[in-house]
Amino acid sequence: MVEAGSGNNKLTVDQTASSIALNTKVTSDVISSELLPGVNYVSTEGKFAGGVSVHTGEFSDSVQVINTLPVITTSVDTHGGNDSIVVSSTGDSNGHLSLIRGPLNLETGNGVNSIQASDRSSTNSSEEALIFSIQLRWIPA
Numbered sequence: 001m002v003e004a005g006s007g008n009n010k011l012t013v014d015q016t017a018s019s020i021a022l023n024t025k026v027t028s029d030v031i032s033s034e035l036l037p038g039v040n041y042v043s044t045e046g047k048f049a050g051g052v053s054v055h056t057g058e059f060s061d062s063v064q065v066i067n068t069l070p071v072i073t074t075s076v077d078t079h080g081g082n083d084s085i086v087v088s089s090t091g092d093s094n095g096h097l098s099l100i101r102g103p104l105n106l107e108t109g110n111g112v113n114s115i116q117a118s119d120r121s122s123t124n125s126s127e128e129a130l131i132f133s134i135q136l137r138w139i140p141a
């Protein structure tokens with residue numbers, strides 16, 4: 001359990017030294033993977049104003065972003081490898097995005113990557129999920 005206490009805090013989960021491909025799940029209070037049975041985090045009196053950052057390694061990783069903390073920025077960087085990121089309340093293409101409550105930055109690094117975001121099961125038509133920017137870069141080998 002990471003208890004950040006009061007003040008403005010930043011949480012970074014760095015798995016870049018991993019020697020295996022990882023399946024990482026990100027929620028607003030737990031980050032888990034094969035390397036991490038579960039990093040439970042909370043900031044009872046303050047905020048993670050510095051953001052929550054999750055890094056995977058150079059292998060072909062999968063990341064599910066289920067929900068995020070309000071307001072603060074959550075960042076996922078999967079680095080090299082053929083990575084996939086799914087953003088959805090169910091971790092697959094059947095969920096919704098209403099629990100993505102703050103800005104979410106996704107970086108997949110080099111490789112053949114995929115990013116999927118599903119709002120398929122949204123039941124609140126007054127809610128909108130906005131994708132502000134997508135930057136696609138091709139970097140020659």
Ligand SMILES: [Ca+2]
Nearest residue numbers: 057078080081
């Ligand atoms: Ca990777």
